[in-house]
Amino acid sequence: MAEKKNILVTGGRGQLGLSLRKIAAEYPQYTFLFTDLPEGDITDKTAIEQLTEEGLIDIIINCAAYTAVDRAESDEVTARKINALGSAVLAGIARKKGIKLVHISTDYVFPGTGNAPLKETDIPAPESTYGRTKLEGEKAVEAAECEAAIIRTGWLYSEFGSNFVKTMLRVGKEQGKLNVVYDQTGTPTYATDLARAIMTLVQNEVKGFDIYHYADEGAVSWYDFAKSIFDIYGMNVAVNAIQTKDYPCAAARPAYSVLSKEKIKATGVCVPYWRDSLKQCLQILKISDK
16 A cells, blocks of 8 residues: 655645645545644745654645735735745745645736637736736746646635635625626636646646646636526626726736636546536535525
């Protein structure tokens, strides 16, 4: 019987970290160590060194990130510290100790000015502080020359934490009507699906450094996503379609950020249709609401 491998998950109390925790029992060949602030501060080299020493870690899955997109515009120092410098700390330790790193990045590294699914070879050109600091994190991982897989994703939601699906349900119940932009297109990604994609890459022991894109299958606007949430949940909410210019935000959002999944599919990763996964999540949320 093969010896169990140990996985350190940073950002363990975020929605992706909690989604990995949810499915951990499906992977008995791995022992998971879930960490978060303060003990798992990825910007603290000493703390991470201790975690990787004590647990004899084989793999790090970095789910830790500064994801407050609008707040990052006025808090660039903190966003850079976590998204760029924290990534550099993890990558440096991974290189030093021969640990495989799986690093989560974002569709916001792209400007979103095209109209074709974004490939890993497309040139990043972020238009927000969040996107820039996440791209700096990617570059730090690559520069460390550790064994690493970077996975860019977008429009992440789950039954955990704060996200678009839970916000829509809350505002819908409170107000009965709301405005949602229709001129931004992407793909809703259920965090449980991303967690399984990560674990497929881990199981396949993909070697070297590479970048992959993962989101659920299909493409949709935020307006249509909101309509689907209420339709599937069975909530009568009036959703008004508006343009991005009518919903001013501190940070620029990509107008089109659909990700091509062809490369990651070739590794054996399954990509469910976004609406099917949304039904699963909403079923869980409906049960928890009772």
